[in-house]
Amino acid sequence: MQQAVSPSLPSALDHRYRGEHPIRTLGYLLRPDRRRLALGVLAFVVKHSPIWLLPLITANIIDVVVEHRPERELWLNAGTLLFVLLLNYPTHLLYVRCLNGSVRRMGTALREALCRRMQQLSIGYHARTSAGVLQSKVVRDVEAVEQMVQQSADSGLAGIVTLTGGLIVIAVRVPSALPVFLVVVPAAAYLVMRLRSRLRSQNEAFRQEVEQLSARVSEMTSLIPITRAHGLEHAALGRVDGSLRQVLVAGLRLDLLNGRFGALAWILLNSLGVGCLAGAALVAYHGWLPITAGDVVMLSAFFTTLTGSVTTLLSLAPALSKGLESVRSAGEVLQAPDLESNAGKDPVEHVEGRIDFESTGFGYEGGDGPAVSDFTLSARPGETIALVGASGAGKSTVLNLLIGFIRPTSGRILLDGTDMATLDLRTYRRFLSVVPQESILFEGTVEENVTYGMGPTDPATVRRALRDANALDFVEALPDGVRTLVGERGARLSGGQKQRLAIARALIRDPKVLILDEATSALDTRSEALVQEALARLVHGRTVFVVAHRLSTIRGADRIVAMEGGRIAEVGTHEELLDRGGVYAALQPVA
Secondary structure (H helix, E strand, O other): OOOOOOOOOOOOOOOOOOOOOOOOOOOHHHHHHHHHHHHHHHHHHHHEEEEEEEEHHHHHHHHHHOOOOOHHHHHHHHHHHHHHHHHHHHHHHHHHHHHHHHHHHHOOOHHHHHHHHHHHEEEHHHHHEEEEEEEHHHHHHHHHHHHHHHHHHHHHHHHHHHHHHHHHHHHHHHHHHHHHHHHHHHHHHHHHHHHHHHHHHHHHHHHHHHHHHHHHHHHHHOHHHHHHHHHHHHHHHHHHHHHHHHHHHHHHHHHHHHHEEEEEEEEHHHHHHHHHHHHHHHHHHHHHOOOOOOHHHHEEEEEEEEEEEEEEEEHHHHHHHHHHHHHHHHHHHHHHOEOOOOOOOOOOOOOOOOOOEEEEEEOOOOOOOEEEEEEEEEEOOOOEEEOOOOOOOOOHHHHHHHHHHOOOOOOEEEEOOOHHHOHHHHHHHHHEEEEOOOOOOOOOEEHHOOOOOOOOHHHHHHHHHHOOOOOOOHHHHHOOOOOOOHHHHHHOOOOOHHHHHHHOOOOOOOOOEEEEEEEOOOHHHHHHHHHHHHHHHHOOOOOOEEEEEOHHHHOOOOOOEEEEEEEEEEEEHHHHHHHHHOHHHHHHHOO
């Protein structure tokens, strides 16, 4: 039974991300929803219109009262405002549906592109890059991008719509006041932002003190066994107390500054508002400009509203900077060139199991020399080859070459007589299984872990694989049998149980080429015996490459290849190599 290779699905950013500006990347991600976004913007303009209509209608009503105009004008203005207010509910829902849906789809597309790219990147890239870093890019960086777009849409649109609508009303109603607003409003917003920037630096200092405290508490909890064992509780508390006092002092200082600058900003903004009100009133009182009483109130209200809008737009800069930096962070993965190239290569339809290394060599980037050089070996179908040697001898590199994680830098590897460089390695791996030193299980059921990637599988097939892996007895003893959840990374199972499930996973795929990488080194004697018995069934009729230190694992191999310094030092059976007294014999005390 072979695992089917699913066709490659198109990704949102495949062949698109080439280091463009992050705005272009966001534009491409949001492009499929451009009509929804346009509808959402239109809905927002309608729902937000009361903010800039209210000063205008208030001015109209005041003028109706002061100038004793017909009463119907009062009701017309009030009715208009009420109608616009009622429109807020449906238009707000439409806006949320259009915008939030687009943002969520954009985040999903970016995460999909990242995950797809990670599957395409070479094992060498993953060896150099922390899994935590990649996880952060998929989760936190994309979340930061979503928050940036959401916040920019909510606050940015509000600021732009209010600012635009207010300036249009002023330009139509009191055009002589427009130049004053174009100068005074940005100046007032700038002064408020300067005060806020002082607060931001103090908040940053307080955050650093809290992070220092967090580090001290983490250190204290990790050292509790040593602290208790040596009676050092007082010293440990002293270290934390120092950080607590620093946080207390920094917090009190921050609260005082927040209060001081907050009050100053409030006084400044409202003082400017009073100045605007008094100035407009003075102009109307002396008749210097044709301004009505309603216009005075409107201009005063617009000053506060428009200043707030400009301040909001300016305050978006940090969020935009953080979000765009997250796009760049994701781009580091999307444009990483270290890809495993399989496009256009011949698919592997059948495998006999003959593997030929012909003067194969490989050197890691930045290494002192080749990790493997002049490696020549032929494995016949059904033969078991054991690789032994000291740490750094090149055993793992040979296995990675065989799997296709890395490509030879010299020589070549043949699969059934065909150069593997010409083959689509994804299809080749359908016929290959690996049982590593530490079996990797995901948080799912026993059955899901054994049949991973195979789709629906006959229960009898699963049961047979578990039986042949010496795993059926303990699986049937689990609370829900094959449907028992194994926990994260198989936390609910012992090492021997996890390893037998890994063997069952290999057996159910009926591989032609099998790789055992220190498959029993971390097991106790009893677990090793069960695993060895299962491995004996697994290797039958397959081409097997084994890396192990334990003598019990390798002595039954058809041939043992002793490696030294990336080269083959000697080849033979267990007895032959012991008789020679060479590299293999010298390793036996360690084994």
